Amino acid sequence: MQFKKLAEYFESLEKTSSRLEMTRILAQVFEEASETEIDKTCYLSLGRLVPAYANLEFNLAEKMVMRAMARVTGEEVSEVTKHYKQLGDLGLVIATELLKRKSIKSVKSVKEVYETLRKIAQDSGQGSQERKVSGLAGLLGAVDGLSGKYIVRMVVGKLRLGFSDKTIIDALSWMVKGDKSLRIELEQAYFVRADIGALASTVKQRKSVKSVSPTLGIPVMPALCQRLKSAQEMIEKMGKVAVEPKFDGTRCQIHIKGKELLRTFTRNLEESTAMFPELSSAWRQIKAESVILDSEAVGMDPKSGKWLSFQETMVRKRKHDVEETSRKVPLKFYVFDVLYKDGKSLLDEPLHKRRQILEAILRGRGPLQLTEQLVTDEVEELREYHLRQLQRGLEGVVVKKWEGAYVPGRREFNWVKFKEEETAAGGLADTLDCVVIGYYRGRGKRTKFGIGAFLVGVKKGEDLVTVAKIGTGLTDEQWKDLKVRSTKFETRNQPKEYQVHKSLIPDVWLEPAIVVEIAADNITRSPNHSAGVALRFPRLVRFRDDKSVDQVTTVEEVKRL
Numbered sequence: 001m002q003f004k005k006l007a008e009y010f011e012s013l014e015k016t017s018s019r020l021e022m023t024r025i026l027a028q029v030f031e032e033a034s035e036t037e038i039d040k041t042c043y044l045s046l047g048r049l050v051p052a053y054a055n056l057e058f059n060l061a062e063k064m065v066m067r068a069m070a071r072v073t074g075e076e077v078s079e080v081t082k083h084y085k086q087l088g089d090l091g092l093v094i095a096t097e098l099l100k101r102k103s104i105k106s107v108k109s110v111k112e113v114y115e116t117l118r119k120i121a122q123d124s125g126q127g128s129q130e131r132k133v134s135g136l137a138g139l140l141g142a143v144d145g146l147s148g149k150y151i152v153r154m155v156v157g158k159l160r161l162g163f164s165d166k167t168i169i170d171a172l173s174w175m176v177k178g179d180k181s182l183r184i185e186l187e188q189a190y191f192v193r194a195d196i197g198a199l200a201s202t203v204k205q206r207k208s209v210k211s212v213s214p215t216l217g218i219p220v221m222p223a224l225c226q227r228l229k230s231a232q233e234m235i236e237k238m239g240k241v242a243v244e245p246k247f248d249g250t251r252c253q254i255h256i257k258g259k260e261l262l263r264t265f266t267r268n269l270e271e272s273t274a275m276f277p278e279l280s281s282a283w284r285q286i287k288a289e290s291v292i293l294d295s296e297a298v299g300m301d302p303k304s305g306k307w308l309s310f311q312e313t314m315v316r317k318r319k320h321d322v323e324e325t326s327r328k329v330p331l332k333f334y335v336f337d338v339l340y341k342d343g344k345s346l347l348d349e350p351l352h353k354r355r356q357i358l359e360a361i362l363r364g365r366g367p368l369q370l371t372e373q374l375v376t377d378e379v380e381e382l383r384e385y386h387l388r389q390l391q392r393g394l395e396g397v398v399v400k401k402w403e404g405a406y407v408p409g410r411r412e413f414n415w416v417k418f419k420e421e422e423t424a425a426g427g428l429a430d431t432l433d434c435v436v437i438g439y440y441r442g443r444g445k446r447t448k449f450g451i452g453a454f455l456v457g458v459k460k461g462e463d464l465v466t467v468a469k470i471g472t473g474l475t476d477e478q479w480k481d482l483k484v485r486s487t488k489f490e491t492r493n494q495p496k497e498y499q500v501h502k503s504l505i506p507d508v509w510l511e512p513a514i515v516v517e518i519a520a521d522n523i524t525r526s527p528n529h530s531a532g533v534a535l536r537f538p539r540l541v542r543f544r545d546d547k548s549v550d551q552v553t554t555v556e557e558v559k560r561l
Contacts, residue, residue, distance in 0.1 A: 026171030039197030047159030191409030221409030438506025473539030
C-alpha cells in the first residue's frame with residue numbers, strides 16, 4: 001500500500017466521530033494491507049512504531065522537528081514557528097507548506113515510510129540529533145502534504161486519531177466476518193500476548209488465535225479487580241476464596257529465563273527492567289527454567305524496614321540515577337501469582353494449583369517474597385483479616401476465587417478488591433481512577449498556578465465521559481504539579497473521544513494522558529455530566545503514573561459504587 005493512500009484513510013478517520021464508521025474504515029485499511037505490512041499499519045495508526053510495551057521513541061523535540069520542516073520548505077525556522085503559533089498543529093503547518101509544491105508525487109510505500117521512521121527513532125549517540133533532523137527532512141521532502149501532516153504528528157506524538165487497540169480489534173473482526181462477532185476471541189488472544197501488530201498479522205493470514213499463549217519477554221495483560229461492597233456479598237458470589245494483603249505499590253510482571261532476568265513490565269505494559277537492578281539476581285530464588293510472575297513492588301524504608309507510601313515507591317520510576325535511587329528506596333517484590341512455567345501456560349489452571357506451583361518454585365531470601373494468603377469461605381474470617389490489614393497500614397485486601405483461572409485484562413468477579421471498612425461513613429467504599437480532560441484558569445489566589453479547577457472523566461466504551469469538576473482539596477504543590485503535567489498535553493481542539501456538556505467546556509483541553517485517583521463522598525444523578533452521574537465532594541488522592549488511560553474506571557463500575 002502507498003503511504004499516501006494510508007494518509008487518506010487517516011484523514012477519513014480524523015473526520016468521523018462515529019465509532020462504527022471508524023471500525024469500517026480500519027477494516028478496509030487492513031483488507032488492503034498486505035500480510036507483511038499490516039502489523040506496521042496497525043502501529044502507525046496508533047502513532048507508534050512498535051508494540052506498546054517496547055520502548056522506542058523518536059526523541060525529537062518540536063524545535064528539532066521545526067528545523068526539519070524549515071529545510072524541506074525552504075523557510076526560516078522563525079517562519080515555521082510563526083505558522084505553528086497560528087495553527088497550533090505542526091502537521092497542519094507542514095501540510096499547508098508542502099501543498100504549495102505541486103510537483104511532488106508521493107510514491108513512498110507504507111513499508112518504506114515505516115522503515116525510515118524506525119531508523120530515525122533508533123539512531124543514537126554522537127551527532128544523532130542532526131542525523132534525525134536530516135532523516136526527517138529527507139522523508140518529508142519525498143511525500144505529499146497530506147502524508148507529511150501525519151508523519152509529523154507521529155514524530156511529535158500527536159497523531160491521536162481517536163481510537164485505541166480495542167477499535168483495531170473490532171476492525172480485524174470486521175475484516176474477517178463483516179461484524180464484531182470475533183471481538184471476544186481476538187481480545188482474549190491480545191490480552192495473553194499484548195502485541196496488536198502480531199495479532200493483526202495472525203488474523204490477516206487467517207490463522208487461529210485460540211492457541212495464543214504467554215511468550216517470555218512479551219507482557220500478559222494483568223488480571224484486574226472488580227468491586228463488591230461487603231464481605232457477605234463476596235463470599236455469597238465467590239464461595240471459597242484466597243485473601244491477600246493489598247499493597248500500595250506498583251504492579252510488576254517479572255519474566256525470568258534460566259540465569260537471566262529477561263524483562264519486567266508495569267501495569268500499563270511499560271517495560272521497567274532497567275528500573276529494578278535488584279531483580280538481576282532474582283533467578284537464584286526460582287526453582288524452574290523459565291517463569292512469568294505477577295507481583296507488587298513496594299518501597300521499604302532502609303532504616304525502619306517499614307513500607308513506604310505509593311508516592312515514595314514511585315520515585316523508583318525513573319531512567320536516570322537508578323542505582324542511587326535503588327539504595328535510597330529499596331524494593332520488596334511481593335509475588336502473588338505465576339502465569340507461565342517451563343514453556344507451559346498456567347492461565348487456565350485454578351488459583352489453588354497456581355499457588356501450589358508458586359510455593360514450590362519460589363525459595364530462599366532475596367528481592368522476591370511470597371505474598372501471605374488466607375483461604376476461607378467464612379464471612380467473619382474474611383472481615384477480620386481485612387480489618388487486620390487496614391490496621392497494619394495497608395489498603396485492605398484482594399479477594400480471589402479459589403477455583404478461578406488467571407483472567408488477563410478483564411474486570412471480572414474472579415478477583416475483588418476490599419478497601420474501606422464496611423461501616424465507614426462519609427465516603428465511597430472505593431476511589432475512582434479518572435482521566436483529566438481539561439482545566440479552567442485560576443482566579444484570585446489560583447492565578448499564580450494558572451489553573452483553578454479541572455474536569456475528569458471515566459471510560460464509556462472507547463469514549464470518555466465526565467463525572468466531576470474539581471476545584472478544592474488540592475495542596476499548592478498538587479496544583480503546581482497538575483499545571484506542569486498539563487502543559488505537555490494541551491490541545492486547541494476537543495479530542496473526539498470526549499463527551500462533554502456545553503456547560504462544562506474547560507478553558508484548556510488536554511489530550512487523554514493524565515490519570516488521577518479521585519475520592520468522593522457519594523455519587524448523585526447529574527443532567528450536566530455526560531456519565532449521567534456526578535461525584536459529590538470529589539478530591540484528588542494522587543496522580544496514577546502507573547496506570548494508562550485504558551485502565552481507568554468505567555461508567556458501569558461508577559454506577560455499581
